[in-house]
Amino acid sequence: EPEVTQTPSHQVTQMGQEVILRCVPISNHLYFYWYRQILGQKVEFLVSFYNNEISEKSEIFDDQFSVERPDGSNFTLKIRSTKLEDSAMYFCASSDTLAGSYEQYFGPGTRLTVT
Amino acid sequence: GNSVTQMEGPVTLSEEAFLTINCTYTATGYPSLFWYVQYPGEGLQLLLKATKADDKGSNKGFEATYRKETTSFHLEKGSVQVSDSAVYFCALIALTGFQKLVFGTGTRLLVSP
Numbered sequence: 001e002p003e004v005t006q007t008p009s010h011q012v013t014q015m016g017q018e019v020i021l022r023c024v025p026i027s028n029h030l031y032f033y034w035y036r037q038i039l040g041q042k043v044e045f046l047v048s049f050y051n052n053e054i055s056e057k058s059e060i061f062d063d064q065f066s067v068e069r070p071d072g073s074n075f076t077l078k079i080r081s082t083k084l085e086d087s088a089m090y091f092c093a094s095s096d097t098l099a100g101s102y103e104q105y106f107g108p109g110t111r112l113t114v115t
Numbered sequence: 116g117n118s119v120t121q122m123e124g125p126v127t128l129s130e131e132a133f134l135t136i137n138c139t140y141t142a143t144g145y146p147s148l149f150w151y152v153q154y155p156g157e158g159l160q161l162l163l164k165a166t167k168a169d170d171k172g173s174n175k176g177f178e179a180t181y182r183k184e185t186t187s188f189h190l191e192k193g194s195v196q197v198s199d200s201a202v203y204f205c206a207l208i209a210l211t212g213f214q215k216l217v218f219g220t221g222t223r224l225l226v227s228p
């Protein structure tokens with residue numbers, strides 16, 4: 001069964017460093033998302049991406065964040081200068097239709113620890 | 116704005132007990148409703164969904180009915196197993212914009228033998 005994959009599973013970085021989190025969505029999906037979950041808190045929407053551009057972003061997704069689809073398979077989230085409060089689990093998701101089943105398929109997540 | 120409220124956890128049950136996890140929502144229009152499950156150390160898996168009022172979603176013995184009059188989507192299972200121990204998230208997609216999921220805070224379920 002097709003699945004969303006994410007790498008790395010755990011990333012430790014120092015405050016102020018840049019990190020890139022990688023995702024491979026399901027191959028025929030067209031809509032991509034990033035969510036994050038701070039430990040013990042709810043899952044929060046960060047950004048959605050369609051047709052090579054951001055379609056919606058939350059107030060969390062400030063200028064420190066960017067997303068890219070560098071090739072036909074990868075979808076990346078970059079944090080330019082990490083802060084302690086960026087420590088969280090980051091989930092990538094994809095879906096195959098905007099109007100239809102609305103099902104989003106999630107990857108296993110990347111745990112980001114900023115020290 | 117759109118929001119989801121879930122009952123606080125953890126919910127602790129013995130095997131074969133009846134489970135209810137309450138979920139209510141606030142949304143403009145008629146959202147689609149979902150339950151996701153997160154097993155320890157894993158990502159989010161879609162458990163069930165309902166896209167219109169009075170729809171019942173069901174999967175693996177879990178059920179939830181979309182109640183527009185009470186804006187609720189409570190999760191139920193008649194007989195829980197130890198393997199059901201996980202965190203359960205209620206979520207909605209409002210039918211405007213680009214279908215971002217809005218999640219509740221999650222409810223941890225602990226089932227003991």
